[in-house]
Amino acid sequence: MSSLEKRQAADLPKYAKIRQMNRGSYDQSLVHEILDAGLVAHCGFVHEGRPMVIPMAYARIGNKLYIHGASTTRIIKNNKDGVPASLTVTLVDGIVVARSAFHHSMNYRCVIVHGTARLVTNPEEEVVALAAITDHLLPGRWEECREMLPKEHKATGVLVLEIEHASTKVRTGGPVDDEEDLGSEIWAGVVPVVTALGQPFTAADVPENTPVPASVPAASKKFA
Template sequence: MDVATPLSPTARSTIRRGARRARTDRAELYAVLDAGLVGHLGVVLDGAPVVLPTGYGRVGDTLYLHGSTGAATLRAAATGSPVAFTVTHVDGVVYARSSFHHSMNYRCAVVHGTAQLVTDPEERLRALAALTEQLAPGSWTATRQPDRRELAATAVLALDLAEASLKVRTGPPGDDERDLAADAGPSPVWAGVLPLRTVLGEPEPDPLLPAGVPVPPRVRDRSLSRPG
């Protein structure tokens, strides 16, 4: 699907609560997914909902997930039953003049669909490369790739992004007029946004690493680019 194709909400992906915060730009969806490290996969297992965190990677309009072939959640997801996958970034805590209007600034993507078990060897490698690069850019080609035994122990699922939604909140609190009017009184309540950012720290070498092995650019450059 082309990046210019807007998101087309279905009955289950239509944002109803806070609909003004819905986004339809597919490029925005990609940006939110590409900026994340962890998503949450929701499946029905033995008649009950289960939501677990997992890494992921994106290639075009497909999300790839992976895990042990023995994982019950992945086996359940691969049966063709509906699943949901979410990625959320919290960008700030919104302090309002009333407790009711406290909120968060966030970007949240939700994907609905049926996951497909990936069996093609070439696609499996592309998927695992995407998963690795999502977590640690530059590491797929710089490290040993999975051997036959490791590949046999790994399940890879593909989830199409055709049915997805994106919801974004930005800006200051949305206080009621009565609370805004109270600002003119003797004790106005502070309101605003406390930004929240994820930062990368200093690389910490493995204690088993030989002395003098330098931090490679793929790690060092990410560390140097951290905010602050």
């Protein structure tokens, strides 16, 4: 950990501190890199005294994360006034196969975000957020779509999570076996896990010869 990260860690609340630093970091550029490469965020909040974790699409704009859902869902309607929340994004890069079951692991990149979530009430910010979420999954798709209808805006809620604290954990490399197991005939290594988008299937009611929009190959390139 760098001297800067040590100073940052000293000022963090306990819940935001990394317990074991051998794979951890507070590097905000790495935080942004992982967030921008992810597809799904798991969002944690408390509802009626119970912890809830919901997978959601998201987008990052600067130091803010936007998530959206139906305006009637618990995560939207019960958190409108601003509540503590947590969000994680994990990218799995490989299954690490060791000679003993104990040392099996995964190669991964993970971000843990802590902040305060509030309902977006400004109509202009809501549109910017929805465009960002759409374009995060399919770059340029927002401009390819028709404009949202008033009833669609009414049915949609957007939360913004201000990133107050964020950390990462990353594992790379092969298995870390016990010395006495090295050289045995038990296979060990890494099985890569690759995220890729498949061939798009055109909906049955799309007119014949309608080309696949530019956002689709852009997404395939982004998540390759």
